[in-house]
Amino acid sequence: MSRIVIDEQRCKGCLLCVEACPKSIIVASSRFNAKGYKVAELPEASMDTCTGCASCAQMCPDVAITVWRTAKSKAKENE
Amino acid sequence: MSEQLVFTRPEVLADVATHYCPGCQHGVVHRIVAECLEEFGLVEKTIAVSSIGCSVFLYNYILVDTVEAPHGRAPAVATGVKRARKDAFVFAYQGDGDLASIGMAEIMHAANRGERISVIFVNNTVYGMTGGQMAPTTMVGQKTTTCPAGRCMEREGGPIHMSEIIATLGGVAYCARTAVNTIKNIAQTKRAIRRAFETQINGEGFGFVEVLATCPTNWRMSSVAANERVGKEMIPEFPLGVFKDAAKEEQP
Structure with missing residues (x-):
C-alpha cells in the first residue's frame, strides 16, 4: 500500500492535486486549516488505491504532499 | 514493510508557508529549481538574483545566497555577480x-553578450503583485485592470514572445519554453531547467527557460480553471519547445 501525507497547515485548498490524481481519489475535505483554507484530503478508505505515483505531489504548488511507495505490505504510518 | 519515500520537499527549499495565492505555480517552479540545484550539488556555490514581482521573496524560500535586483535589472546584476565571482x-x-x-x-544585452548565467522566466501574462495590470505578454482579448475591455491588438499590440526573440541572439546556448500545467509538462520543465543550468556549468553560454504559469487571482479564475486556461489558451499562443540548443546544433 502506497500512501500520501498532506500537510494540512500548508495546503491552500487549490485542489490542483485532485485534478492531477490519475485515480481520482483525492477530494476536498470539509475541514479548514488555521489559515482558513479548505484542505484537500485522501480519505483513509481510498488509501489502498494509491499507487504512489506522486503526481499530486509534483502538481502541488505548496509542496505540501509527501509520498511513500510500497510494493505490497501493510505499512502503518508513524507520523 | 519496504516503504520507500518517493517524494518530499527538497532540503534547500525552506519549510515555510509561501505568500503565494492558492494555486499559484511559482511554488512548482521554485521546487524544480531547488531540486535541480541539489541534483547538481550547486547549493553551496549558488548566488541567486531575484526580481521585483511576486517572486521578490525568492530568498525566503530557496535557501541560497541571494541578491535582490532593482526592477527588471536581474540579468545586469547577475552579470556583475558572475563576472566578479566566476566560480559561483x-x-x-x-x-x-x-x-x-x-x-x-x-535581458536582451545579457543574452546577446552570452553571459554565463541562467534566467528562469515565469510568464503568467499579467502583473501579479501590483494588482493585475496588463503586461507585455498579456494575450489579445485578456481582461486586466488596465485593459478592462480586453487587450486590443490595434491599441496595445500583441503579446511579446520572449523565447523566440531570445533564441535569435548570438550568445544564447539554450532557450526553451515549457509549462507546469500537467505532469508531463512539469517533467519537461525540469529537463529544460536542468539543461539551462548545465550550459552555465559547462561555460557554453546564456541559458533561458520560459515557464508558462497561472495567476488565478488576477485572472479572476479558480486554480483549476486557471490551470486549464494554460493548456487551452496560453500554449496555442506561446508554443512550447526548445528554440535553441547550442549542444545539438554542433552535431547535425
Missing part, C-alpha cells in the same frame, strides 16, 4: 512584468 553558479528568477517590460534592455 548564478541564476536570475524573473516574472513577465519584470523581464519583458522594464527589464527588456537588460
Whole structure:
C-alpha cells in the first residue's frame, strides 16, 4: 500500500492535486486549516488505491504532499 | 514493510508557508529549481538574483545566497555577480512584468553578450503583485485592470514572445519554453531547467527557460480553471519547445 501525507497547515485548498490524481481519489475535505483554507484530503478508505505515483505531489504548488511507495505490505504510518 | 519515500520537499527549499495565492505555480517552479540545484550539488556555490514581482521573496524560500535586483535589472546584476565571482553558479528568477517590460534592455544585452548565467522566466501574462495590470505578454482579448475591455491588438499590440526573440541572439546556448500545467509538462520543465543550468556549468553560454504559469487571482479564475486556461489558451499562443540548443546544433 502506497500512501500520501498532506500537510494540512500548508495546503491552500487549490485542489490542483485532485485534478492531477490519475485515480481520482483525492477530494476536498470539509475541514479548514488555521489559515482558513479548505484542505484537500485522501480519505483513509481510498488509501489502498494509491499507487504512489506522486503526481499530486509534483502538481502541488505548496509542496505540501509527501509520498511513500510500497510494493505490497501493510505499512502503518508513524507520523 | 519496504516503504520507500518517493517524494518530499527538497532540503534547500525552506519549510515555510509561501505568500503565494492558492494555486499559484511559482511554488512548482521554485521546487524544480531547488531540486535541480541539489541534483547538481550547486547549493553551496549558488548566488541567486531575484526580481521585483511576486517572486521578490525568492530568498525566503530557496535557501541560497541571494541578491535582490532593482526592477527588471536581474540579468545586469547577475552579470556583475558572475563576472566578479566566476566560480559561483548564478541564476536570475524573473516574472513577465519584470523581464519583458522594464527589464527588456537588460535581458536582451545579457543574452546577446552570452553571459554565463541562467534566467528562469515565469510568464503568467499579467502583473501579479501590483494588482493585475496588463503586461507585455498579456494575450489579445485578456481582461486586466488596465485593459478592462480586453487587450486590443490595434491599441496595445500583441503579446511579446520572449523565447523566440531570445533564441535569435548570438550568445544564447539554450532557450526553451515549457509549462507546469500537467505532469508531463512539469517533467519537461525540469529537463529544460536542468539543461539551462548545465550550459552555465559547462561555460557554453546564456541559458533561458520560459515557464508558462497561472495567476488565478488576477485572472479572476479558480486554480483549476486557471490551470486549464494554460493548456487551452496560453500554449496555442506561446508554443512550447526548445528554440535553441547550442549542444545539438554542433552535431547535425
